[in-house]
Amino acid sequence: MVSNYTPEFAEKVTGVRADVIREAARLYATNKPSMILWGLGATEHVQGTEIIYQLIDLALITGNVGRPGSGLMPLRGKNNVQGTAIMGDHPKKLPGAVPLTQNIERFEKLWGVKLNPNPGLDGIEMVEAAMRGDLKALIVFGEDVVMSHPYREMTEKALSKLELLVLIDMFHNETSKYAHVFLPAASSFEKDGTFTNAERRVQRVRKVIEPLGESLPDWQIIVRLANAMGYGDYFRYSSPEDVWNEIRSAWPAVYGITYERVDKEGGLPYPTPRLDAPPVKVLHVGQFTVGKKARLRPVAYIPSPEQPTEEYPLTLITGRTLYHFNMGSMTRRTGNQVIEPEDFIEISEDDAKALGISDGDMVRVTSRWGSTVITARVSRRVSKGIVFATVHHPEASINRVVSPAVDRISHIPEYKVTAVRVEKAS
Structure with a gap:
């Protein structure tokens, strides 16, 4: 191969x-x-x-x-992606990234409940299920689904079919337009807890101020929802440290990481299985988790379904700028908005000349999936045939254009390849 x-x-x-x-x-x-x-x-x-x-x-x-x-x-896209992935947020994994098919009895004993061995739905699958009418209710924590998912038109249709959409966030956003209930969440400055970075280092998050208004830390919102739904006996937490100690019981690799120890020693990487021993700083010394040898994974190349055509001759890549974070619901409320007040699409000098586009022109970007208008920046940073657009502002909402194609295994959207055409807006 x-x-x-x-x-x-x-x-x-x-x-x-x-x-x-x-x-x-x-x-x-x-x-x-x-x-x-x-x-x-x-x-x-x-x-x-x-x-x-x-x-x-x-x-x-x-x-x-x-x-x-x-x-x-x-290099993770957010500051706690590693932590959320390893804590059991994945629909096919339990805390510690344990597959649902392994050691499920240990978790059932810990939680005192019979677990469903069938995997749940990921974010993409939830939207698809809502579109089919199979998903009736959805709780969204801290994500602007409408802005962040590809093929925005389908996402909006799917969310509009839900019988109940609860949005838990710091600010109203594009998804708020489809929410039946909005619950205000506290910021990271208003709560305690842990973040886990890409180095596997578990770090403490410490509250600076009390939550403003009626906002609450996420864990308290979950506890209150559980109580209201009759499941309070399974969520008897009085602090984030209670939650962390349950994680320690569920996941042996972090048993040796306590709040007291992190406060004393600083952030600790996992695995740290023992209270009286230092963490394992370098993985795979002597052997791998699967044994003495690891297995190579040869992969055959499969082209993206989004190939340039005569009608859509350019390849669109989307991403962030230095001055805004993800969908901009926080950074658009800061002074960064003065530095970068709108989204833009970068186009090469050769393509701009061929299309009669000048720097600062409003252009229409169209794909097989949708269309939007955005400001053009003629740039030497992109190659001929490539355009790059930012994703932060709802006025342009470039994901109206992005293909619904996803990773064959993880279902991460293919934000980096969409065939488009660009023309001056009329």
């Missing part, structure tokens, strides 16, 4: 010259320790998860695991 994917083949797919690919490969393979870091540009593709499989394979075959300064690290 590997012989099919020469640097010349990769150059045709990626636009990166074959000699540069060879230079990068030799640089990585001949320098130890070496570390691979990646951002959302690697994962927001139909083969995003499989791309990471290949990065892991590179680390394995070059011996860049199990030693200080080596390994792989995702």
Whole structure:
């Protein structure tokens, strides 16, 4: 399989010259320790998860695991993505990323309830289920689903079919328009708890001020909802530390991490299974979690369904700017709005000239999935045939245009590849 994917083949797919690919490969393979870091540009593709499989394979075959300064690290899109993923938020995983099919009896004993072994729905699947009429009610914590999901038109139709949509957030946003109930949530400055970063380090979050108005920390909202629904006996928490101690009981790898110890020693990485021993700072020393040897995962390349055509000749990539965070519901309320007051689409000088577009023009971006109007910036930062648009402002809402294609394994939307056309707005 590997012989099919020469640097010349990769150059045709990626636009990166074959000699540069060879230079990068030799640089990585001949320098130890070496570390691979990646951002959302690697994962927001139909083969995003499989791309990471290949990065892991590179680390394995070059011996860049199990030693200080080596390994792989995702640059997460938010400050606690690692924490939420590992705490059991994933519909197919229990705390500690334990699959639903493994050790389920231990969790049933801890919680005193019989667990459903069938996986739940992820965010994309929930919207699809609502669209079909199979999902009747939805509680959304801290996400502007309408702004953040691809193919906005379908997302709006799906949410409008729900019999009950509860939105729990700090501010009203585009999803608020479809919510039947809005519950105000406290900010990170108004609550205690933990964040876990990409280094696996569990850090304390400490309250600076009391929650404003009627807002509450997320855990208190969950406890009150459980009480109101008759499940209060399963949610007998009086503090975030109570919640954390339950996590310690459920997940042996963090049993040795207590609030008292973190307050004394600072953030601690997992695994820290013992109270009287230091954390394991370097993983996979001597052996892997699966045994002495790890298995390589060869992957065949599958092109995105969003290929440029005569009607849609440009490839759209979406992402963030330095000055705004995600859908902008927080940063658009700060002085950053003065620096970056609107979304924009960057277009190469060659494409702009061919299309009669000047810097600052309002342009219409159209795909097979939708259309929007946005400000053009003529730029040398993007290549011919590529356009890049920011995602922060509801006025442009570039996800009206983005394809509904998702990662084949994780269902992360393919935000980095949508075939579009760009023309001056009339």
